[in-house]
Amino acid sequence: MKMFATQLQGMFQKIVALEEPLEDGARLLAQAPAGAGKLYVSATPELTGIAMSLAAHQEAPKDTMYWQPSSSPDSTDRVLLFAGKKEAAELSQQIEFLKKQEVPLVIVAPFSQEDIETDLDFTDIWIQTPGRDGIIPAEDGSRMGEPTALCSLFTGQLLYLYIKEMMEEFD
Known part of the structure:
Protein backbone atom coordinates (compact mmCIF):
# COMPACT_ATOMS: atom_id res chain seq x y z
CA MET A 1 0.00 0.00 0.00
CA LYS A 2 2.88 2.34 0.72
CA MET A 3 4.28 1.71 -2.76
CA PHE A 4 0.91 2.61 -4.30
CA ALA A 5 0.73 5.85 -2.30
CA THR A 6 4.31 6.74 -3.24
CA GLN A 7 3.70 6.08 -6.94
CA LEU A 8 0.49 8.15 -6.86
CA GLN A 9 2.29 10.99 -5.13
CA GLY A 10 4.86 10.99 -7.93
CA MET A 11 2.12 11.07 -10.55
CA PHE A 12 0.36 13.93 -8.80
CA GLN A 13 3.64 15.87 -8.82
CA LYS A 14 3.93 15.29 -12.58
CA ILE A 15 0.42 16.67 -13.03
CA VAL A 16 1.19 19.73 -10.89
CA ALA A 17 4.24 20.32 -13.11
CA LEU A 18 1.91 20.68 -16.13
CA GLU A 19 1.46 24.29 -15.12
CA GLU A 20 1.07 25.80 -18.59
CA ILE A 50 -15.35 11.17 -12.10
CA ALA A 51 -17.14 13.62 -14.41
CA MET A 52 -20.37 13.42 -12.41
CA SER A 53 -18.47 13.91 -9.16
CA LEU A 54 -16.64 16.98 -10.48
CA ALA A 55 -19.84 18.44 -11.95
CA ALA A 56 -21.51 18.25 -8.53
CA HIS A 57 -18.38 19.21 -6.57
CA GLN A 58 -18.83 21.92 -3.94
CA GLU A 59 -15.94 23.89 -5.46
CA ALA A 60 -17.19 23.66 -9.04
CA PRO A 61 -17.59 27.06 -10.69
CA LYS A 62 -21.14 28.43 -10.99
CA ASP A 63 -23.26 26.96 -13.76
CA THR A 64 -21.24 23.74 -13.86
CA MET A 65 -23.16 20.64 -14.82
CA TYR A 66 -22.69 17.14 -16.12
CA TRP A 67 -22.98 16.94 -19.91
CA GLN A 68 -24.52 14.02 -21.75
CA PRO A 69 -24.06 13.75 -25.49
CA SER A 70 -27.85 13.90 -25.93
CA SER A 71 -27.81 17.63 -25.08
CA SER A 72 -26.35 20.36 -27.28
CA PRO A 73 -24.07 22.97 -25.75
CA ASP A 74 -23.25 26.04 -27.80
CA SER A 75 -20.23 28.24 -28.44
CA THR A 76 -20.73 30.22 -25.19
CA ASP A 77 -20.32 27.00 -23.21
CA ARG A 78 -17.12 25.13 -22.36
CA VAL A 79 -16.60 21.39 -21.87
CA LEU A 80 -14.12 19.62 -19.62
CA LEU A 81 -13.85 16.14 -21.09
CA PHE A 82 -12.14 13.15 -19.44
CA ALA A 83 -11.12 9.94 -21.22
CA GLY A 84 -10.27 6.48 -19.93
CA LYS A 85 -7.06 4.75 -20.89
CA LYS A 86 -8.47 2.66 -23.76
CA GLU A 87 -11.21 5.00 -24.92
CA ALA A 88 -9.57 7.03 -27.69
CA ALA A 89 -12.32 6.08 -30.18
CA GLU A 90 -15.10 7.13 -27.79
CA LEU A 91 -13.26 10.37 -27.08
CA SER A 92 -12.90 11.09 -30.80
CA GLN A 93 -16.67 10.73 -31.26
CA GLN A 94 -17.42 13.18 -28.45
CA ILE A 95 -14.85 15.66 -29.76
CA GLU A 96 -16.34 15.51 -33.27
CA PHE A 97 -19.82 16.20 -31.89
CA LEU A 98 -18.58 19.17 -29.85
CA LYS A 99 -16.57 20.56 -32.77
CA LYS A 100 -19.76 20.65 -34.86
CA GLN A 101 -21.35 22.71 -32.07
CA GLU A 102 -18.26 24.98 -32.00
CA VAL A 103 -17.74 24.32 -28.30
CA PRO A 104 -14.21 24.91 -26.95
CA LEU A 105 -12.95 22.07 -24.80
CA VAL A 106 -10.31 20.91 -22.40
CA ILE A 107 -9.45 17.22 -22.63
CA VAL A 108 -7.82 15.22 -19.84
CA ALA A 109 -6.55 11.80 -20.92
CA PRO A 110 -3.80 9.31 -20.06
CA PHE A 111 -2.69 9.12 -23.70
CA SER A 112 -1.37 11.63 -26.20
CA GLN A 113 -3.37 13.74 -28.60
CA GLU A 114 -1.86 11.77 -31.49
CA ASP A 115 -3.75 8.66 -30.29
CA ILE A 116 -7.14 10.06 -31.29
CA GLU A 117 -8.64 10.02 -34.77
CA THR A 118 -9.61 13.69 -34.94
CA ASP A 119 -7.87 17.03 -34.95
CA LEU A 120 -8.54 19.59 -32.26
CA ASP A 121 -9.25 23.24 -32.85
CA PHE A 122 -6.32 25.50 -32.04
CA THR A 123 -8.19 26.86 -29.01
CA ASP A 124 -8.73 23.43 -27.42
CA ILE A 125 -6.42 22.29 -24.63
CA TRP A 126 -5.06 18.76 -24.16
CA ILE A 127 -3.77 17.68 -20.74
CA GLN A 128 -2.06 14.30 -20.73
CA THR A 129 -2.01 12.66 -17.32
CA PRO A 130 0.56 10.02 -16.38
CA GLY A 131 -0.22 6.42 -15.60
CA ARG A 132 -1.83 4.44 -18.34
CA ASP A 133 -1.27 1.05 -16.69
CA GLY A 134 -1.26 -0.36 -13.19
CA ILE A 135 1.49 1.02 -10.98
CA ILE A 136 2.05 -1.88 -8.58
CA PRO A 137 3.55 -5.20 -9.76
CA ALA A 138 1.52 -8.31 -8.91
CA GLU A 139 3.07 -11.67 -8.10
CA ASP A 140 2.04 -13.08 -11.50
CA GLY A 141 3.92 -10.31 -13.33
CA SER A 142 0.86 -8.26 -14.19
CA ARG A 143 0.28 -4.76 -12.85
CA MET A 144 -2.50 -3.48 -10.63
CA GLY A 145 -3.54 -0.22 -9.01
CA GLU A 146 -4.64 1.52 -12.22
CA PRO A 147 -4.38 5.30 -11.55
CA THR A 148 -6.38 6.89 -14.39
CA ALA A 149 -9.46 7.78 -12.32
CA LEU A 150 -7.42 9.21 -9.44
CA CYS A 151 -5.19 11.25 -11.76
CA SER A 152 -8.26 12.55 -13.60
CA LEU A 153 -10.00 13.58 -10.40
CA PHE A 154 -6.83 15.30 -9.18
CA THR A 155 -6.45 17.14 -12.50
CA GLY A 156 -10.07 18.27 -12.40
CA GLN A 157 -9.65 19.58 -8.87
CA LEU A 158 -6.51 21.49 -9.90
CA LEU A 159 -8.39 23.05 -12.81
CA TYR A 160 -11.13 24.16 -10.40
CA LEU A 161 -8.55 25.73 -8.09
CA TYR A 162 -6.98 27.62 -10.99
CA ILE A 163 -10.45 28.77 -12.15
CA LYS A 164 -11.32 29.97 -8.64
CA GLU A 165 -8.05 31.90 -8.45
CA MET A 166 -8.70 33.50 -11.86
CA MET A 167 -12.29 34.40 -11.00
CA GLU A 168 -11.16 36.06 -7.77
CA GLU A 169 -8.63 38.15 -9.71
CA PHE A 170 -11.35 39.02 -12.24
CA ASP A 171 -13.70 40.28 -9.49
Whole structure:
Protein backbone atom coordinates (compact mmCIF):
# COMPACT_ATOMS: atom_id res chain seq x y z
CA MET A 1 0.00 0.00 0.00
CA LYS A 2 2.88 2.34 0.72
CA MET A 3 4.28 1.71 -2.76
CA PHE A 4 0.91 2.61 -4.30
CA ALA A 5 0.73 5.85 -2.30
CA THR A 6 4.31 6.74 -3.24
CA GLN A 7 3.70 6.08 -6.94
CA LEU A 8 0.49 8.15 -6.86
CA GLN A 9 2.29 10.99 -5.13
CA GLY A 10 4.86 10.99 -7.93
CA MET A 11 2.12 11.07 -10.55
CA PHE A 12 0.36 13.93 -8.80
CA GLN A 13 3.64 15.87 -8.82
CA LYS A 14 3.93 15.29 -12.58
CA ILE A 15 0.42 16.67 -13.03
CA VAL A 16 1.19 19.73 -10.89
CA ALA A 17 4.24 20.32 -13.11
CA LEU A 18 1.91 20.68 -16.13
CA GLU A 19 1.46 24.29 -15.12
CA GLU A 20 1.07 25.80 -18.59
CA PRO A 21 -1.65 23.45 -19.92
CA LEU A 22 -3.43 23.59 -16.56
CA GLU A 23 -3.47 27.39 -16.59
CA ASP A 24 -4.48 27.51 -20.26
CA GLY A 25 -7.22 24.96 -19.62
CA ALA A 26 -8.52 26.82 -16.59
CA ARG A 27 -8.49 30.10 -18.53
CA LEU A 28 -10.53 28.53 -21.33
CA LEU A 29 -12.99 26.88 -18.92
CA ALA A 30 -13.36 30.06 -16.83
CA GLN A 31 -14.78 31.87 -19.85
CA ALA A 32 -18.12 30.08 -19.36
CA PRO A 33 -18.88 31.12 -15.75
CA ALA A 34 -17.37 34.57 -16.39
CA GLY A 35 -19.69 35.05 -19.36
CA ALA A 36 -23.09 33.78 -20.43
CA GLY A 37 -22.17 30.12 -20.84
CA LYS A 38 -22.20 26.95 -18.80
CA LEU A 39 -19.28 24.75 -17.84
CA TYR A 40 -20.04 21.15 -18.72
CA VAL A 41 -18.07 18.19 -17.41
CA SER A 42 -18.24 14.88 -19.24
CA ALA A 43 -16.28 11.70 -19.87
CA THR A 44 -15.98 8.53 -21.84
CA PRO A 45 -17.69 5.56 -20.11
CA GLU A 46 -14.75 4.55 -17.88
CA LEU A 47 -14.61 7.96 -16.18
CA THR A 48 -18.30 8.91 -16.09
CA GLY A 49 -18.27 8.73 -12.28
CA ILE A 50 -15.35 11.17 -12.10
CA ALA A 51 -17.14 13.62 -14.41
CA MET A 52 -20.37 13.42 -12.41
CA SER A 53 -18.47 13.91 -9.16
CA LEU A 54 -16.64 16.98 -10.48
CA ALA A 55 -19.84 18.44 -11.95
CA ALA A 56 -21.51 18.25 -8.53
CA HIS A 57 -18.38 19.21 -6.57
CA GLN A 58 -18.83 21.92 -3.94
CA GLU A 59 -15.94 23.89 -5.46
CA ALA A 60 -17.19 23.66 -9.04
CA PRO A 61 -17.59 27.06 -10.69
CA LYS A 62 -21.14 28.43 -10.99
CA ASP A 63 -23.26 26.96 -13.76
CA THR A 64 -21.24 23.74 -13.86
CA MET A 65 -23.16 20.64 -14.82
CA TYR A 66 -22.69 17.14 -16.12
CA TRP A 67 -22.98 16.94 -19.91
CA GLN A 68 -24.52 14.02 -21.75
CA PRO A 69 -24.06 13.75 -25.49
CA SER A 70 -27.85 13.90 -25.93
CA SER A 71 -27.81 17.63 -25.08
CA SER A 72 -26.35 20.36 -27.28
CA PRO A 73 -24.07 22.97 -25.75
CA ASP A 74 -23.25 26.04 -27.80
CA SER A 75 -20.23 28.24 -28.44
CA THR A 76 -20.73 30.22 -25.19
CA ASP A 77 -20.32 27.00 -23.21
CA ARG A 78 -17.12 25.13 -22.36
CA VAL A 79 -16.60 21.39 -21.87
CA LEU A 80 -14.12 19.62 -19.62
CA LEU A 81 -13.85 16.14 -21.09
CA PHE A 82 -12.14 13.15 -19.44
CA ALA A 83 -11.12 9.94 -21.22
CA GLY A 84 -10.27 6.48 -19.93
CA LYS A 85 -7.06 4.75 -20.89
CA LYS A 86 -8.47 2.66 -23.76
CA GLU A 87 -11.21 5.00 -24.92
CA ALA A 88 -9.57 7.03 -27.69
CA ALA A 89 -12.32 6.08 -30.18
CA GLU A 90 -15.10 7.13 -27.79
CA LEU A 91 -13.26 10.37 -27.08
CA SER A 92 -12.90 11.09 -30.80
CA GLN A 93 -16.67 10.73 -31.26
CA GLN A 94 -17.42 13.18 -28.45
CA ILE A 95 -14.85 15.66 -29.76
CA GLU A 96 -16.34 15.51 -33.27
CA PHE A 97 -19.82 16.20 -31.89
CA LEU A 98 -18.58 19.17 -29.85
CA LYS A 99 -16.57 20.56 -32.77
CA LYS A 100 -19.76 20.65 -34.86
CA GLN A 101 -21.35 22.71 -32.07
CA GLU A 102 -18.26 24.98 -32.00
CA VAL A 103 -17.74 24.32 -28.30
CA PRO A 104 -14.21 24.91 -26.95
CA LEU A 105 -12.95 22.07 -24.80
CA VAL A 106 -10.31 20.91 -22.40
CA ILE A 107 -9.45 17.22 -22.63
CA VAL A 108 -7.82 15.22 -19.84
CA ALA A 109 -6.55 11.80 -20.92
CA PRO A 110 -3.80 9.31 -20.06
CA PHE A 111 -2.69 9.12 -23.70
CA SER A 112 -1.37 11.63 -26.20
CA GLN A 113 -3.37 13.74 -28.60
CA GLU A 114 -1.86 11.77 -31.49
CA ASP A 115 -3.75 8.66 -30.29
CA ILE A 116 -7.14 10.06 -31.29
CA GLU A 117 -8.64 10.02 -34.77
CA THR A 118 -9.61 13.69 -34.94
CA ASP A 119 -7.87 17.03 -34.95
CA LEU A 120 -8.54 19.59 -32.26
CA ASP A 121 -9.25 23.24 -32.85
CA PHE A 122 -6.32 25.50 -32.04
CA THR A 123 -8.19 26.86 -29.01
CA ASP A 124 -8.73 23.43 -27.42
CA ILE A 125 -6.42 22.29 -24.63
CA TRP A 126 -5.06 18.76 -24.16
CA ILE A 127 -3.77 17.68 -20.74
CA GLN A 128 -2.06 14.30 -20.73
CA THR A 129 -2.01 12.66 -17.32
CA PRO A 130 0.56 10.02 -16.38
CA GLY A 131 -0.22 6.42 -15.60
CA ARG A 132 -1.83 4.44 -18.34
CA ASP A 133 -1.27 1.05 -16.69
CA GLY A 134 -1.26 -0.36 -13.19
CA ILE A 135 1.49 1.02 -10.98
CA ILE A 136 2.05 -1.88 -8.58
CA PRO A 137 3.55 -5.20 -9.76
CA ALA A 138 1.52 -8.31 -8.91
CA GLU A 139 3.07 -11.67 -8.10
CA ASP A 140 2.04 -13.08 -11.50
CA GLY A 141 3.92 -10.31 -13.33
CA SER A 142 0.86 -8.26 -14.19
CA ARG A 143 0.28 -4.76 -12.85
CA MET A 144 -2.50 -3.48 -10.63
CA GLY A 145 -3.54 -0.22 -9.01
CA GLU A 146 -4.64 1.52 -12.22
CA PRO A 147 -4.38 5.30 -11.55
CA THR A 148 -6.38 6.89 -14.39
CA ALA A 149 -9.46 7.78 -12.32
CA LEU A 150 -7.42 9.21 -9.44
CA CYS A 151 -5.19 11.25 -11.76
CA SER A 152 -8.26 12.55 -13.60
CA LEU A 153 -10.00 13.58 -10.40
CA PHE A 154 -6.83 15.30 -9.18
CA THR A 155 -6.45 17.14 -12.50
CA GLY A 156 -10.07 18.27 -12.40
CA GLN A 157 -9.65 19.58 -8.87
CA LEU A 158 -6.51 21.49 -9.90
CA LEU A 159 -8.39 23.05 -12.81
CA TYR A 160 -11.13 24.16 -10.40
CA LEU A 161 -8.55 25.73 -8.09
CA TYR A 162 -6.98 27.62 -10.99
CA ILE A 163 -10.45 28.77 -12.15
CA LYS A 164 -11.32 29.97 -8.64
CA GLU A 165 -8.05 31.90 -8.45
CA MET A 166 -8.70 33.50 -11.86
CA MET A 167 -12.29 34.40 -11.00
CA GLU A 168 -11.16 36.06 -7.77
CA GLU A 169 -8.63 38.15 -9.71
CA PHE A 170 -11.35 39.02 -12.24
CA ASP A 171 -13.70 40.28 -9.49
